[in-house]
Amino acid sequence: xxxxxxxxxxxxxxxxxxxxxxxxxxxxxxxxxxxxxxxxxxxxxxxxxxxxxxxxxxxxxxxxxxxxxxxxxxxxxxxxxxxxxxxxxxxxxxxxxxxxxxxxxxxxxxxxxxxxxxxxxxxxxxxxxxxxxxxxxxxxxxxxxxxxxxxxxxxxxxxxxxxxxxxxxxxxxxxxxxxxxxxxxxxxxxxxxxxxxxxxxxxxxxxxxxxxxxxxxxxxxxxxxxxxxxxxxxxxxxxxxxxxxxxxxxxxxxxxxxxxx
Amino acid sequence: xxxxxxxxxxxxxxxxxxxxxxxxxxxxxxxxxxxxxxxxxxxxxxxxxxxxxxxxxxxxxxxxxxxxxxxxxxxxxxxxxxxxxxxxxxxxxxxxxxxxxxxxxxxxxxxxxxxxxxxxxxxxxxxxxxxxxxxxxxxxxxxxxxxxxxxxxxxxxxxxxxxxxxxxxxxxxxxxxxxxxxxxxxxxxxxxxxxxxxxxxxxxxxxxxxxxxxxxxxxxxxxxxxxxxxxx
Numbered sequence: 134x135x136x137x138x139x140x141x142x143x144x145x146x147x148x149x150x151x152x153x154x155x156x157x158x159x160x161x162x163x164x165x166x167x168x169x170x171x172x173x174x175x176x177x178x179x180x181x182x183x184x185x186x187x188x189x190x191x192x193x194x195x196x197x198x199x200x201x202x203x204x205x206x207x208x209x210x211x212x213x214x215x216x217x218x219x220x221x222x223x224x225x226x227x228x229x230x231x232x233x234x235x236x237x238x239x240x241x242x243x244x245x246x247x248x249x250x251x252x253x254x255x256x257x258x259x260x261x262x263x264x265x266x267x268x269x270x271x272x273x274x275x276x277x278x279x280x281x282x283x284x285x286x287x288x289x290x291x292x293x294x295x296x297x298x299x300x301x302x303x304x305x306x307x308x309x310x311x312x313x314x315x316x317x318x319x320x321x322x323x324x325x326x327x328x329x330x331x332x333x334x335x336x337x338x339x340x341x342x343x344x345x346x347x348x349x350x351x352x353x354x355x356x357x358x359x360x361x362x363x364x365x366x367x368x369x370x371x372x373x374x375x376x377x378x379x380x381x382x383x384x385x386x387x388x389x390x391x392x393x394x
Numbered sequence: 395x396x397x398x399x400x401x402x403x404x405x406x407x408x409x410x411x412x413x414x415x416x417x418x419x420x421x422x423x424x425x426x427x428x429x430x431x432x433x434x435x436x437x438x439x440x441x442x443x444x445x446x447x448x449x450x451x452x453x454x455x456x457x458x459x460x461x462x463x464x465x466x467x468x469x470x471x472x473x474x475x476x477x478x479x480x481x482x483x484x485x486x487x488x489x490x491x492x493x494x495x496x497x498x499x500x501x502x503x504x505x506x507x508x509x510x511x512x513x514x515x516x517x518x519x520x521x522x523x524x525x526x527x528x529x530x531x532x533x534x535x536x537x538x539x540x541x542x543x544x545x546x547x548x549x550x551x552x553x554x555x556x557x558x559x560x561x562x563x564x565x566x567x568x569x570x571x572x573x574x575x576x577x578x579x580x581x582x583x584x585x586x587x588x589x590x591x592x593x594x595x596x597x598x599x600x601x602x603x604x605x606x607x608x609x610x611x612x613x614x615x616x617x618x619x620x621x622x623x624x625x626x
Contacts, residue, residue, distance in 0.1 A: 160477070277487045280472050280479070284529075286449050287466035287539070288487070334478035335511075 140246050143257040144352035144370070147309045148322065150261040152348020154268065154306055155327030156341050157299065161279040164328075168320030170307040172222040173199035175229025175241060175316045182237045189256060192316075193308035199225065200300060229316070244315030244367035246356055257309050264302050275299055276337070313352060314367035325374040326351060332381040347377045397424040400462060400537060400569060401446070406454040408438070408445055415441050416452075417593040421586075423537075425459075428563070428570045430584035430600070432577060434613055437591040439573045440469060443539050446571070465535030467526050469542050475515040481525060482510040488532050501565075502528040502558060523555055531562065540572040556582065580604055 158164060174192035181191025203217050210217065233241045240248075268275070278285035278292050285292055303323075310319040330343035355370030401423040408416040416438040423429050433439050444450045447466060458464075485495045496507060502524040509517065517525070530538055540559070560582065562568060572583055580587050584600035589612045596608040 273487050273489075276479075281468060283444060283447055283449050283466060283468055284471075287447055287464050287530075331476055331478060335513075336478055336480045337483040340478040 139251070139254045140249055141353060141356055143249055143254050144246050144313055144356045144366075145349045146258050146261040147306070147313050148326075148352025148370070149345045149349035150264055151306050151310055151322040152326030152330070152351075153265060153341055153345040154302055155323030155325075155348065156330060156344040157268075157272070157275055157279065158303070158323055159327040159331060160276060164324045165320065166218070166303065167307060167310075167323045169218045169222040170196055170199070170304060171311060171316045171319035172229070173225045174307060174311055174319075176225055176232055178241045178311060178316060179229045179231075179233030182241060183232060183234055187250075187252065187256075188241070189253065189308045189312055192311050193304060195225070196304040196308060200304060239365075240315070241311075242315045242317045243365055244311060244313050244318065246313045246352075246366045246370075247360060249312065253312060257312070260305055260309060264305055267298070268302055271295055271298065272341070314370050318367050318371050321371050321374065322348065322352075325371070325378050329374070329378040329381040332378075332385045347374065351377060397426065398459070399423065400425050400459040401571075402455070402457045403446070404455040404457075406442070406445060406452055406456065408441055408450055408452045415592060416445065416590075418454075419588070419590065419594045420454075421588050421594075421597055423569070423571065423586075425536075426567055426569050427585040428568075428572060428583050429586050429588060430580045431571065431573045431588045431590055432575065432580060432604075432612070433590040433595075434575065439575075439590055440541055442590065443541050443571065443573055446539060459536070462537065463533065463535040465530035465532075465538040467530040467538065467540045471514065471522060471526060473515045473522065475513070477513065477515050479514045480511055481514060481517065484514055484525065485510075485529065485532075488529065490532060494532070498528040498532055499525075501531070501562070503554075504528070520555070524558065527555075527558065527562070531566070534566070537569045537571065540570055542573050542575065559583070577604065577609075 155167075158166060174196050177191035177193070177195030177198075178188045179191075180186075181188045199221055203214065203221055206212075206217055207214055229241070230238070274285065274290045274295050277288065278290055278295060282292055306323065307319050310322045313319075314322055326348035327340075327344040329347050330340050334340035334343055351374035352370050355373040356366055358364065358373065359366040359369035399422050403422065404420050406416060406419045407414060419442065421429065431439050431442060441450060443466075445452045446456060447464065482495065485498070490498075495510070499505070499507065499509070504521065504524055509521065514522070514525075530540075556579065559570075559572075563570065563583065570583070572579065574580075580600050586598060587600045587603050588597045589595040589604070589608055591612050595612045596603050
């Protein structure tokens with residue numbers, strides 16, 4: 134299937150929700166968790182491609198499995214979560230490499246938003262919307278918990294419950310995002326727009342708005358450019374979002390120079 | 395009239411990786427009374443407060459009065475210059491109206507409301523401390539847990555923060571657990587005092603409990619005791 138309006142809309146929804154969630158991930162200093170999850174998803178994507186199932190669903194199943202394995206092993210091994218995640222994600226990458234059919238390996242690693250089904254489209258639109266409205270409801274609680282767990286608990290917030298919902302949301306956007314930019318780049322889809330937004334925002338509402346808008350715009354522009362010039366969509370999307378990030382850095386430095394003069 | 399206990403802590407022990415950072419502490423607290431916890435750095439004071447809050451696993455028993463509302467003033471709060479979290483955003487975590495925010499800021503001596511638009515990462519440590527106190531007191535908690543509010547604040551600032559606590563305590567008739575390394579605070583605020591250095595060195599009414607023997611045991615040096623009796 135060639136480039137269609139469906140690909141574009143899917144990219145905009147996935148990019149927007151990823152940037153929005155990214156604003157939380159950057160605050161929690163969990164910028165690499167999206168990357169790790171992208172790798173963990175690879176065997177699921179590989180199996181889905183091998184047996185002709187939906188890639189995002191395969192990715193999501195393996196993400197749940199990966200999160201469960203980490204949660205299960207953490208108390209048993211007494212290793213820091215980060216170390217365990219590090220081990221599980223390279224393990225998944227190695228397994229994923231072997232189970233993914235050769236012809237589709239590039240698609241799994243770098244995504245192919247130009248090739249999506251109607252089912253992909255509806256799944257992306259509905260899941261992104263559900264996550265957006267769900268997270269928006271609990272955003273202040275999550276943010277406070279990430280800034281100070283003690284303050285959140287003293288405020289009666291059930292940290293464990295909200296962290297679980299947050300991780301579930303990240304797993305979902307990763308499962309959607311692998312379709313757009315692939316397993317290797319999916320982390321960037323959330324982090325770069327949020328990092329750019331953080332540079333130019335004056336308050337939390339601006340931060341979430343800019344993160345979402347930069348995420349959506351990066352995906353939209355990247356999809357159109359890659360289609361126009363026959364480039365691979367995933368890397369193009371990421372380069373567009375890095376351009377946004379660079380612009381915000383320059384804007385910010387400009388302000389600093391003015392003040393020091 | 396006998397005052398009601400709002401907190402009973404029995405045989406509290408907290409271990410991190412096999413090491414006991416708090417060993418077998420017991421105390422209780424009555425309504426409208428203040429407990430000051432003193433001890434050197436690393437004595438487990440902040441851990442004790444977090445244990446009471448419920449953020450740290452422990453052995454023993456902590457019984458709060460039913461449905462108690464706890465306010466907490468932490469020792470520090472993330473101060474990152476580019477974190478787009480304004481003072482107003484921070485207050486909105488509490489779901490209160492803008493009028494309540496204004497009142498609350500005034501009660502801690504912050505009358506210039508332009509601070510609401512400033513980022514939490516760029517305000518001074520004294521302002522941050524006042525904001526954390528105001529935040530902890532929103533919705534009138536039954537008890538305020540106060541963690542060493544002097545850390546990182548200059549002497550002048552320190553003095554005014556304690557003035558503020560004294561003022562708020564009188565106005566609101568607070569019940570507090572206050573953690574400090576500063577012994578003078580004991581005489582100003584404490585109904586009872588708990589000296590902590592991993593284990594309980596002393597515990598009892600403020601005036602009779604702190605003496606040179608308990609201090610030597612607590613700080614392990616030649617601490618001389620000068621009771622400050624002047625008022626703020």
